[in-house]
Amino acid sequence: MDDNKKDLNLSNDELSAAADQTAVTEDNFSSAIDKSQEYSDKALDDELEKLAETFRQELKKAQAMTEEELIKNGIIIQQYEDDDGVIPEEELCKCCGEQRRDKKYGENYEYCKNCREAMKRYPLSISGIVTLAAMVFVAVVSVFGFASDFSVYNTIRKADEYLSQNKKYSALTLYDEAITTLDSADIVAKRLYLKTAEIVYDTMPESIYSLEDVSYRIESALSDFELGLPIYAGYKALNKEVLTMQSTFYEFYNIMNSEEFADHDIKNDEQYEELMTEIGSIIDKEVSITYSDKTIEMVPADEAIVRFCQYMLAYSAAKYEDSYQYMNVVYELAPSRLWLYAYELGITELQKGDIEKAETFANALYNENKDLQDGYVLYSSIERMKGNSKKAVEWADKGIKELSENAELYRMKAMALATNGDYEEAKKAVDKGLEKQQYSYIYMVSLVIENELGNEERVEEIKDTMEESELEISDKIKEYLKGKITAEEIFTEGTGDVE
């Protein structure tokens, strides 16, 4: 037994401990003794012999176990390896370098039990905590900054929504509201300026006066250096285009106001031709454009604008065939500038009987800007002339839903209802229109409807009002009042309107 103990390098205590763990405990032995009272002496001897045998077997087992098995079963904890009591370097903890590596976590585990416990509570770095505090503070500032600007962003979001629905005027109003708010905080909202420049160019809410607005927005957003960058080349080209258009218009005005042509009578064919030729010669000229940095550039005049000016002159001179020709040229030269030609050309094509072409223009106008009456008016007129009064009313109602303050749409509705013989409803519609705005065309429609309803007093009232406002009754309405044409003929034949 002593030899076995030496081989294992175990102390007596350790050996006993090993035996104890696997052998019968004292309590068990006592209980065995207690039992002996019930047995005969022989039985007692047998029992004791069995216990002794069990003890010998367990002791043998413990003695037979290798050191590794005893360590593995947790019976002993080995502290020292060799006779000197020093742990080999490769077994030392990587962290403290003093204790043995804890092999419970694998043969290749590099740390001791104490260091492992300490690693679970690895201290957080001061720099990390300071960075966290700083980032949280900055994040709070950011959120507060956003919250204070929330209403502006919400306005822009609504504007984006309108734009996606092609309600460009509504979008423009909201964008301008946001720009004003941001300008007052000295924030240049570049994206909004550029976006609104495009919208104004597409819609020209104030006709040719909007050209200056487009240029102003582009030059407010982009510096001269930025305008020279490739990513803004589109806006540079747009700016040049609107400045050219503007300068071309100025050339036209200069001619009209010049000494030579100011007194020309456009009703006189010779003088009309002379004026027309002079305006046409602008195409061969160069016009000067001035940028925001005061640089001047000479560029060819915008031909589409020159033809548009000729159209305006021809229309004013009541030379409708000429005006129609010029408008078609404008359409060919600048098809993207719907605001220049689409409505006028659409109405003209409708009056000429080319429904298909009229519908093309109506569709383009309607899809371009649902905040503009032109598409609804043209569609309503087309349906009325085709004899589909119900659809004509629908189109007018569609327009009224978007533009509830628009008198022209109420007039369209009244005309469509009158075509269907529904004069009571037509009166309601035209009266609503008159509440919004009063002008000659709406008065004349009201006059026809009141006449059809037999309201003579009201007819006289309208005539007096028009006279007081120096509004002329058209020849067509005069003929109607004389009984030469019917109300239905007014609204569905020829021009399809009161003039």
Next chain:
Amino acid sequence: MTNLYVTTRVLTVFGTIMRAFWEQVACRICGIPVEDARGFKVSELCGHIEHELITNKKQSFLVCWLPFTMNFILSCCFLLSGAYRVVYIGDVKTITSWVFLWLGISFAANCVPSFEDVLSFKDNFYNSETKTIVKIIMAPFFAVIYGFGVLERYSVTFIISVIFAIVFPQIANTFFPVVTIISQMLG
């Protein structure tokens, strides 16, 4: 590739520091021994800490998703100012707007756990002992961190975070009606 990875970590320094910090916090909560808590090292573990292998589902989930969630929330907070000012309204002249934008991109680019942690997540949740229902529930969580984990190895997450910053206002705008209603109810 490592140089590119480390470069993007340096460019997004604050996000990198905070990701390592959150990982350490998660390990501390779970009692996972941390071997090296230095966030910056010139290796694929830049922005991550070294810790013992995770063998527990809850620990794995926390170590992967706590840094992701915290950095993502902080990123959104910064982008509320940065992205809205610079991208949405085009205010390019205010320096603080650019700072917020950069911070937002930095944090968004540092949401993903280390690939070792992602694989650990996979081992813990997708083994034969895990119930099918748990696997199904964890699938989107795993898909996100695995997908982005792969992309981060090639520094693609940096590009994604820039794109995220650009589209952030459009995403956040969808919540505006709800925010308006809540503010009206409170006001």
